Amino acid sequence: xxxxxxxDSPEASPADTSFGDILTQFEQxxxxxxxxxxxxxxxxxxxxxxxxxxxxxxxMLPPSPDLKPGTKVIVSIRGRDESGTYLLSTIKVxxxxxxxxxxxxxxxxxxIGGTVLEVVKxxxxxxxxxxxxxPASRSGAREQADLEKLVGQQIECRITKLNAAEEDxxxxxxxxxxxxxxxxxxxxxxxxxxxAIVRGTVRSITDFGAFVDLGxxxxxxxxxxxxxxxxxxxxxxVKAGEEIEVKILKINRESRKISLGxxxxxxxxxxxxxxxxxxxxxxxxxxxxxLDFGAFVELxxxxxxxxxxxxxxxxxKNVRAVxxxxxxxxxxxxxxxxxxxxxxxxxxxxxxxxxxxxxxxxKYPVGTAVEAPVTSLAKFGAFVELGxxxxxxxxxxxxxxxKRLNHPNEVLKxxxxxxxxxxxxxxxxxxxxxxxxxxxPTSIDEYLAEHKTGExxxxxxxxxxxxxxxVELGxxxxxFAPVPExxxxxxxxxxxxxxxxxxxxxxxxxxxxxxxxxxGEGVRAGQIRSFKIVQIDLEKKRIDLExxx
Numbered sequence: 001x002x003x004x005x006x007x008d009s010p011e012a013s014p015a016d017t018s019f020g021d022i023l024t025q026f027e028q029x030x031x032x033x034x035x036x037x038x039x040x041x042x043x044x045x046x047x048x049x050x051x052x053x054x055x056x057x058x059x060m061l062p063p064s065p066d067l068k069p070g071t072k073v074i075v076s077i078r079g080r081d082e083s084g085t086y087l088l089s090t091i092k093v094x095x096x097x098x099x100x101x102x103x104x105x106x107x108x109x110x111x112i113g114g115t116v117l118e119v120v121k122x123x124x125x126x127x128x129x130x131x132x133x134x135p136a137s138r139s140g141a142r143e144q145a146d147l148e149k150l151v152g153q154q155i156e157c158r159i160t161k162l163n164a165a166e167e168d169x170x171x172x173x174x175x176x177x178x179x180x181x182x183x184x185x186x187x188x189x190x191x192x193x194x195x196a197i198v199r200g201t202v203r204s205i206t207d208f209g210a211f212v213d214l215g216x217x218x219x220x221x222x223x224x225x226x227x228x229x230x231x232x233x234x235x236x237x238v239k240a241g242e243e244i245e246v247k248i249l250k251i252n253r254e255s256r257k258i259s260l261g262x263x264x265x266x267x268x269x270x271x272x273x274x275x276x277x278x279x280x281x282x283x284x285x286x287x288x289x290x291l292d293f294g295a296f297v298e299l300x301x302x303x304x305x306x307x308x309x310x311x312x313x314x315x316x317k318n319v320r321a322v323x324x325x326x327x328x329x330x331x332x333x334x335x336x337x338x339x340x341x342x343x344x345x346x347x348x349x350x351x352x353x354x355x356x357x358x359x360x361x362x363k364y365p366v367g368t369a370v371e372a373p374v375t376s377l378a379k380f381g382a383f384v385e386l387g388x389x390x391x392x393x394x395x396x397x398x399x400x401x402x403k404r405l406n407h408p409n410e411v412l413k414x415x416x417x418x419x420x421x422x423x424x425x426x427x428x429x430x431x432x433x434x435x436x437x438x439x440x441p442t443s444i445d446e447y448l449a450e451h452k453t454g455e456x457x458x459x460x461x462x463x464x465x466x467x468x469x470x471v472e473l474g475x476x477x478x479x480f481a482p483v484p485e486x487x488x489x490x491x492x493x494x495x496x497x498x499x500x501x502x503x504x505x506x507x508x509x510x511x512x513x514x515x516x517x518x519x520g521e522g523v524r525a526g527q528i529r530s531f532k533i534v535q536i537d538l539e540k541k542r543i544d545l546e547x548x549x
Contacts, residue, residue, distance in 0.1 A: 036074055036076050037054070037077065038053075038073070038074055038075075039051035039052055039053040039059060039074075040052045040072055040073075041061075041070060041071040044067055044068065047060075047063065048061055049063070051075060053077070053088070055086070057080070059075060059077065059085065059086035060081070060086065060087060061073070061088045061089070063153070064153075073090060075088040075089060076089045089154040090154070095112060095113040095114060095127075095128060095129055096128060097129055099130070101129065102129060102162060102164075102169065103164065105159055106162045109158060110158070111156050111157070111176055112128055113155070114127055114132065114154070114155055114156075115152070115155070116154075117151070118151060123135040123137075123139065124136070124139055124147065126155070126171055128169065130169055131167075132170065132171045133171070134157065137174070138160075138171075138172040138173060138175070140173050140174045156173065157171040157176060158171065158172050158176060159171055181216060184215075184216045185216045185217045188214065188215045188216050188217050192248060192258065193248065193251075196247070196248045197245060197246070198214055198248060199243060199246075200213055200219065200260075201242070201243050201244075202239060202240050202244060203218060203240070204240060205234050205238065205240055206234065207234070208223055208234070209221050209223045209225075209226070210226075210234050212244065212260055217256075219246070219248070219258035219259065220257070221234075221246060221260040221262055222260075223237075225260065225263055225264065226262050226263060227301065228263050228266075229302055230288060230289075230304065231288065237262070238262075245265065246261060246265070247260065247261045247262075247265055248261075268302065269300055269302040270302065273303050274340045277299065277305075277335050278338070279338065280334065280335060283299060283335065284330060284331070284332050284333075285298055285299045285305065285330070285331060286298045286330055286331075287326065287327050287329045287331060288327065289327060290322050290325055290326065290327055292309075293308065293321070294306050294307050294308040294312075295307045295312075295325045297331060297333060299345070305335070305344075305347040306344065306345070306346060306347060307321075307333060307348065309321050311336065311346075311348040311349060311350055311351070312325070312349045312350060313349075313389065314430075316389060324349070331352075333348060333349055334347065334348045334352045335347060336348045356388040357430055359388075360390045361425055364386065364425060365425065366422050366423065366424065368421065369420070369421050369439065370384075370386065370419070371419050372384040372385055372386055372392065372418065372420070373385055374412055374415060374416045374418060376414060377407075377409050377414060378408070379408075380395065381393055381395045382394045382412050382418075384420065384434065390432070392420070392422070392432035392434040393432070394408075394418075394436055396408055398423070398433075398436060398437055399412065399436050399437060400436065400440065401437040402440075418436060419439055420434035420436045420438075420439065421436075421439055422434060423435045443475055443476035444476060444541050447477045447543075451536075452536070453533055454532065454533060455532070456532050456548065457532075457545075458473075458528060458529070459471040459472055459479065459528070459529065460526065460528050460529075461524065461525050461526065461528075461529060462478070464483060466483075467482055467483050468481070468482055471531060471545055473543070477543075478543075479531070479533075479542075479544065480543075480544060481531055481545035481546055482546070482547075483523060484547060523547070530548040531545035531546060531548060
């Protein structure tokens with residue numbers, strides 16, 4: 001069986017052997033088994049770390065980024081160098097001393113220790129009691145620079161090929177690192193608990209969230225658990241490489257999946273929504289989404305309200321939300337209702353704009369004449385625009401008094417400017433009823449234009465009721481006059497005249513003003529009498545008369 005191939009050294013004569021050499025040989029002999037002690041790192045240099053192991057001389061560990069002054073470490077004493085410094089190692093396994101130990105370690109797939117000697121073609125040369133080869137792909141180093149950093153370091157590895165006859169040994173470090181990583185993940189996974197708040201590093205970002213490294217094990221931070229706001233992008237909340245604090249929401253031990261939450265670390269804004277957004281309050285928000293039935297408005301991150309399409313306009317019918325609001329637009333709204341259980345807030349846009357009907361009722365009281373364009377025609381009438389989305393309706397019967405219409409389009413067309421008068425203002429039904437024929441000149445209008453107070457006119461007594469008589473001054477023109485005291489009794493007993501016999505006479509009497517009954521004759525229906533106009537009310541179109549003797 002070949003023996004380990006160690007470098008040759010000349011035999012030292014007793015005379016040339018110093019006390020330091022003897023001490024070094026003693027230490028190497030008595031600590032060949034790798035005595036393990038606890039030490040404290042006292043200083044770090046590019047060549048390695050000096051460790052206080054409780055002896056007169058400090059020990060030296062190979063360079064490592066994990067070593068810092070004050071760090072406690074468990075080390076193995078491998079020997080001493082020429083200056084008497086202890087050569088230390090953190091490797092917990094033994095380094096084989098001969099081929100027999102190497103064969104046993106190979107057969108048992110046991111982890112062994114070794115020292116990286118140099119970088120060679122395709123990998124590293126490692127001293128494991130003999131010179132062994134480690135392929136670069138099995139070194140655990142990702143780049144050439146990392147490979148070179150391993151030179152001089154003590155490592156743990158496993159023999160994957162051994163040919164004692166050819167002194168050919170191949171070792172693998174990566175398999176050890178992978179096993180340690182798995183063990184570390186298992187230990188880390190076992191310590192995690194649902195509800196715990198932990199720190200981690202964002203490893204990668206996707207469209208649906210981000211994966212967070214919790215110390216060798218990944219957890220998923222879903223986009224829905226990043227923020228209370230809707231439609232956020234993961235990249236807008238976290239960045240790759242960023243260290244964040246998250247809450248463990250759920251752990252699936254079987255599938256080894258971990259769900260994380262970020263928004264859960266802050267209070268749900270809905271807890272204060274009830275007190276903050278009271279019914280009737282006016283607020284400003286940003287339109288986040290526009291749908292067929294309405295638009296959602298973000299009042300603050302995590303709190304949205306809905307403006308239903310019916311609450312967007314006071315007057316427009318069958319409106320489309322997309323024609324009124326756009327995503328990203330800032331709008332003023334009024335809170336109509338708050339439902340904290342379902343997390344819903346009903347908003348009104350038209351309420352914030354003000355009800356144009358309040359102003360319209362003041363602007364268009366009954367009797368007001370208006371000029372407005374015809375917006376649409378229907379079989380029952382026409383609609384006109386009074387401004388600010390307020391419409392008025394002219395019934396077909398109120399369009400003209402000249403003839404009976406079958407459809408408004410016989411005299412009106414869309415866009416035509418018409419004159420009308422307000423007949424009714426219904427606030428509850430939000431409707432103005434207008435009339436056009438009411439502005440057409442009538443018989444009484446013409447009569448009032450041709451006559452004045454104090455003028456003497458002829459008229460036919462239509463009827464006598466109590467102390468008042470109704471008088472016809474012309475076709476469609478009536479007036480009223482008091483019955484004289486001395487003639488009330490005679491008028492009460494008078495018989496109704498035959499009106500048909502007086503028709504021809506009335507036509508001439510109205511024109512001539514003559515034909516009055518004899519002064520002694522009592523007042524009765526059908527008589528043609530002379531009257532004096534004592535009062536004219538143009539607004540009410542009323543004429544008051546006084547009977548002349």
